[in-house]
Amino acid sequence: MVEKRKPIPVDEAVRAVMNVGGNEAKKETIPLANSYGRVLAEDLVADHDVPSFDRSPYDGFAIRAEDSAGANRNRPVHFRVIGEIGAGTVFPREVNAGEAVRIMTGAQIPNGCDAVVMLELVDEDSEEDISIKRAFSSGDNISFQGEDTEKGAKLVPKGTLVDPGVVALLATFGYVEVPVAIRPRVGIIATGSELLDVHEPLEPGKIRNSNAYMMAAQVERVGGEPVLLGKLPDDLNACVEAVSNALQEVDVLITTGGASVGDYDYVPDIIERLGGNPLFNKVAMRPGSVTTVAEINGQLFFGLSGNPSACFVGFELFVRPILCRSLFFDKPHLKRTKATLGKDYPKPNPFTRFVRATLEEDEGRFVAKPGGLDKSGSVTSIAGADVLIALPGGSRGYEAGMGVDIFLLEDHKGSEWPWDNIVASYKS
Amino acid sequence: MVEKRKPIPVDEAVRAVMNVGGNEAKKETIPLANSYGRVLAEDLVADHDVPSFDRSPYDGFAIRAEDSAGANRNRPVHFRVIGEIGAGTVFPREVNAGEAVRIMTGAQIPNGCDAVVMLELVDEDSEEDISIKRAFSSGDNISFQGEDTEKGAKLVPKGTLVDPGVVALLATFGYVEVPVAIRPRVGIIATGSELLDVHEPLEPGKIRNSNAYMMAAQVERVGGEPVLLGKLPDDLNACVEAVSNALQEVDVLITTGGASVGDYDYVPDIIERLGGNPLFNKVAMRPGSVTTVAEINGQLFFGLSGNPSACFVGFELFVRPILCRSLFFDKPHLKRTKATLGKDYPKPNPFTRFVRATLEEDEGRFVAKPGGLDKSGSVTSIAGADVLIALPGGSRGYEAGMGVDIFLLEDHKGSEWPWDNIVASYKS
Numbered sequence: 001m002v003e004k005r006k007p008i009p010v011d012e013a014v015r016a017v018m019n020v021g022g023n024e025a026k027k028e029t030i031p032l033a034n035s036y037g038r039v040l041a042e043d044l045v046a047d048h049d050v051p052s053f054d055r056s057p058y059d060g061f062a063i064r065a066e067d068s069a070g071a072n073r074n075r076p077v078h079f080r081v082i083g084e085i086g087a088g089t090v091f092p093r094e095v096n097a098g099e100a101v102r103i104m105t106g107a108q109i110p111n112g113c114d115a116v117v118m119l120e121l122v123d124e125d126s127e128e129d130i131s132i133k134r135a136f137s138s139g140d141n142i143s144f145q146g147e148d149t150e151k152g153a154k155l156v157p158k159g160t161l162v163d164p165g166v167v168a169l170l171a172t173f174g175y176v177e178v179p180v181a182i183r184p185r186v187g188i189i190a191t192g193s194e195l196l197d198v199h200e201p202l203e204p205g206k207i208r209n210s211n212a213y214m215m216a217a218q219v220e221r222v223g224g225e226p227v228l229l230g231k232l233p234d235d236l237n238a239c240v241e242a243v244s245n246a247l248q249e250v251d252v253l254i255t256t257g258g259a260s261v262g263d264y265d266y267v268p269d270i271i272e273r274l275g276g277n278p279l280f281n282k283v284a285m286r287p288g289s290v291t292t293v294a295e296i297n298g299q300l301f302f303g304l305s306g307n308p309s310a311c312f313v314g315f316e317l318f319v320r321p322i323l324c325r326s327l328f329f330d331k332p333h334l335k336r337t338k339a340t341l342g343k344d345y346p347k348p349n350p351f352t353r354f355v356r357a358t359l360e361e362d363e364g365r366f367v368a369k370p371g372g373l374d375k376s377g378s379v380t381s382i383a384g385a386d387v388l389i390a391l392p393g394g395s396r397g398y399e400a401g402m403g404v405d406i407f408l409l410e411d412h413k414g415s416e417w418p419w420d421n422i423v424a425s426y427k428s
Numbered sequence: 429m430v431e432k433r434k435p436i437p438v439d440e441a442v443r444a445v446m447n448v449g450g451n452e453a454k455k456e457t458i459p460l461a462n463s464y465g466r467v468l469a470e471d472l473v474a475d476h477d478v479p480s481f482d483r484s485p486y487d488g489f490a491i492r493a494e495d496s497a498g499a500n501r502n503r504p505v506h507f508r509v510i511g512e513i514g515a516g517t518v519f520p521r522e523v524n525a526g527e528a529v530r531i532m533t534g535a536q537i538p539n540g541c542d543a544v545v546m547l548e549l550v551d552e553d554s555e556e557d558i559s560i561k562r563a564f565s566s567g568d569n570i571s572f573q574g575e576d577t578e579k580g581a582k583l584v585p586k587g588t589l590v591d592p593g594v595v596a597l598l599a600t601f602g603y604v605e606v607p608v609a610i611r612p613r614v615g616i617i618a619t620g621s622e623l624l625d626v627h628e629p630l631e632p633g634k635i636r637n638s639n640a641y642m643m644a645a646q647v648e649r650v651g652g653e654p655v656l657l658g659k660l661p662d663d664l665n666a667c668v669e670a671v672s673n674a675l676q677e678v679d680v681l682i683t684t685g686g687a688s689v690g691d692y693d694y695v696p697d698i699i700e701r702l703g704g705n706p707l708f709n710k711v712a713m714r715p716g717s718v719t720t721v722a723e724i725n726g727q728l729f730f731g732l733s734g735n736p737s738a739c740f741v742g743f744e745l746f747v748r749p750i751l752c753r754s755l756f757f758d759k760p761h762l763k764r765t766k767a768t769l770g771k772d773y774p775k776p777n778p779f780t781r782f783v784r785a786t787l788e789e790d791e792g793r794f795v796a797k798p799g800g801l802d803k804s805g806s807v808t809s810i811a812g813a814d815v816l817i818a819l820p821g822g823s824r825g826y827e828a829g830m831g832v833d834i835f836l837l838e839d840h841k842g843s844e845w846p847w848d849n850i851v852a853s854y855k856s
Contacts, residue, residue, distance in 0.1 A: 032626060032641055033641065033644060033656065036644070036645035036648050036649070037648070048630055050807060050808070051635070052630055052635070053632060053633060055633075057735075086621060086622075087620055087621065087622035087633070087685075087734075088620065088621040088622030088623070088633055088634050089621070089622075089633055090632050090633045105734065105735070106620070106622050106635070106734060106735075107622070107633065108632065108633040148800075148806050148807060148808050149807075149808050155808060155811065156811055156812070160811075160812070162645075163645065163649070163811065163812065163813075163838075164642045164643070164645035164646045164649060164740065164810065165642065165740070165784075165807075165809075165810030165811035165812060165813055166811045166812070167638075167641050167642050167644070167645040168638040168639070168641065168642035168736055168740075168807050168810055168811070169638070169807060169808065169810075169811050170626075170641070171626050171636055171637060171638035171640075171641040171642065172635070172636050172638040172807050173636075174626055174627070174628075174629075174636060175626070176626050176627045192515055192516065192534070193514060193515065193516040193517070194514075194515035194516025194517075194534055194535070195516070198460060198599050198602055198603070198604050199602065199604045200602075201602075202476055202480055204481060204518050204536065205481060205483075205515070205516055205517055205518045205535065205536040206516050207479070207480070207534070207600070208599055208600050208601075208602060209599060210595075210596040210597070210599035210600040211596070212599075213460055213461065213595050213596065213598070213599040214592045214593065214595050214596035214599065215592070216461060216464070216595070217464035217590070217591065217592035217595040218592045220464050220465070221464070221591075221592060228461065257515075306515075306533065306534060307485075307533070307534075308596055312592065312593070312596075337789045337791075338789075338791050356593075361765045361766075361794070363765075363766050365793055366789070372576075378576050379478060379576060379577075379593075379596050379597060379600050380478070380576050380577050380583060380597065381593075382592065382593030382596055382597075383583065383584055383588075383591065383593035383594045383596070383597050384584070384588070384591065384593060384594070385591075385593055410591075
């Protein structure tokens with residue numbers, strides 16, 4: 001006789017996983033040039049004002065604004081050019097009445113000057129004589145010290161993904177080494193005697209192992225470090241040893257396949273033999289209902305379905321937030337937002353369904369279109385999926401044009417807790 | 429006297445860059461495990477049906493549907509269990525009338541059977557005797573050969589970014605090695621005597637070199653390979669040699685800084701000395717008006733502004749599409765869509781302005797909020813920027829709630845040609 005499993009709701013399952021301790025974020029420092037795509041492990045703080053001195057935003061001439069008073073088209077005011085100053089140098093003396101200094105973009109405003117006349121507005125009568133045809137006010141065309149950022153300002157909080165703009169800030173503030181979150185190591189083991197390796201030719205009844213590679217990419221997308229650990233052996237004792245060894249090597253461990261309700265599933269036995277605490281073994285959702293998660297000596301062990309779509313969804317719902325938490329992200333879950341359903345989805349289902357879909361923007365509105373074959377065994381519907389559409393269980397299907405909740409797969413901003421009131425939008 | 433430059437419109441500038449030949453996409457093959465985030469250089473084609481055999485999507489019992497005819501709650505129909513079949517094996521004999529085979533998820537349907545009864549619907553009266561209480565039809569609960577994908581189907585076109593779902597397909601179809609676009613090598617040289625290296629302490633009048641690192645990250649975001657080539661020397665001859673050497677090493681070359689209208693700018697001289705053909709040296713936009721692009725012996729040379737925001741925008745508008753084209757992307761430009769302006773932008777400007785902004789979704793609608801200090805010299809407004817808002821030049825500012833065109837920075841889908849009719853949405 002086989003035990004019939006009792007499904008628990010999605011939100012309860014996610015909460016159970018998140019309630020397991022451990023997997024705190026840890027810090028390392030890496031060179032600035034390697035920091036793109038990593039996650040800041042400390043707040044990024046300005047170590048100086050930006051600009052750090054009053055500077056010219058343009059090429060032109062630095063003057064004392066008061067000297068330009070009364071200048072107009074009919075009565076230009078002349079200045080004597082006493083020198084020039086390029087970016088990176090400091091003009092050596094005070095500028096006096098009627099004097100101007102040729103100044104380059106980014107150069108420091110000479111002492112005595114309080115305005116810059118853009119090159120385009122100047123008549124260069126000779127190398128030493130310029131004239132202007134309008135008056136300037138004190139402060140015109142000057143980038144003031146600290147106007148962009150003041151020293152000590154917290155510019156980017158811990159837990160921020162390093163994008164090109166963050167890299168620019170890190171460079172500006174002298175971060176030769178950048179404190180980032182250590183990438184959590186995620187072990188991936190495939191199970192199932194039906195699995196062929198990618199290089200093997202097809203055989204009757206067998207399929208190639210696609211889930212392990214797929215999940216390695218999912219781990220990379222979140223920012224973790226995948227560790228492909230091959231396949232589990234056929235013998236229970238050997239399995240127990242393999243899992244036990246794997247847990248020493250990685251932060252969290254995932255198996256895919258085998259965690260079905262069938263007689264051949266070693267996963268429950270492995271968990272028991274290692275003294276683990278199963279959190280659940282069935283979730284009220286499709287695909288991925290046959291998902292087992294356990295805590296083994298403080299580490300998380302995920303037994304995901306062998307069906308590609310089920311495995312994919314199980315990863316995004318249960319594994320991803322754990323990885324995000326250990327990367328200092330304060331919103332560890334898939335970002336939830338709303339979209340218009342782009343085509344009919346007639347199949348009713350008693351369980352909440354997560355449908356792989358592409359996302360299009362139409363005049364600033366999201367439209368989500370279910371893609372490919374929507375079965376848990378389907379592998380084609382995952383490629384190019386931008387979102388999961390959450391379709392609450394019920395006795396009716398859904399029609400194009402309805403409002404739906406979606407979860408963004410390529411996003412890094414995340415949601416703090418997206419699992420409340422998933423159904424609300426459908427009842428209207 | 430300094431030459432006053434004549435600005436050309438943004439669309440003309442982009443077109444001029446795209447019209448330069450060279451930079452065709454090239455192919456290499458890499459191991460499947462390294463393929464995430466790369467771009468397919470060939471169409472991905474199914475080398476077999478998926479599933480490659482009729483299989484069971486559930487754990488249960490395979491039967492001949494006709495044998496279940498008439499079964500109901502009051503009159504269950506019994507079957508004799510003649511064996512079991514796990515995934516990856518093939519049942520050795522034909523199944524006859526009244527017989528059932530215990531079958532695991534993913535296993536091949538035994539010959540003779542044409543339906544699967546899910547485990548939950550079976551009463552296991554003994555190990556060899558089961559009964560069911562409803563009738564099944566031929567084909568019930570069978571995943572048919574080829575129902576997901578037929579052999580020979582083109583599943584993913586060349587020029588697709590490899591995401592986790594594409595990885596799954598590559599594995600399924602035996603791509604041990606994956607044909608991907610060679611990452612274009614992008615040389616980055618900083619110019620300007622005001623530049624300090626990141627590790628150097630600040631000095632009066634100087635700033636740290638942030639643009640080179642920022643652009644390296646921009647190159648990585650698109651999928652190119654940045655090559656940081658340090659700073660240009662102060663001497664023109666040495667500059668010419670450095671640029672000439674750099675062009676041998678990389679596919680495209682970018683300098684940042686120096687390309688101002690000032691006397692110290694070597695960029696025009698370098699282009700001339702190397703026999704280059706300048707495409708333009710000023711663009712009617714802010715920031716980044718002072719942008720020079722030239723073709724030097726068939727290679728593209730970008731002289732971007734030294735101002736961080738100007739440099740950032742110049743890269744995204746002019747360099748990015750060239751890199752995307754050499755990565756097989758058929759929509760090489762920034763993806764353009766629409767959003768609601770999230771706060772007032774009172775500053776009028778004669779030129780089209782590209783404003784760094786964050787993007788939020790509000791009930792499935794995009795809201796774009798300009799961030800930080802909006803000056804070309806600003807470095808803080810780039811961090812966390814999701815989009816560039818395009819604000820056409822004019823005599824008025826813009827108000828929160830107006831419709832605006834935006835360009836997505838973190839997107840990989842792109843636009844084919846986003847530069848027509850940029851203004852349309854504002855006139856309504």
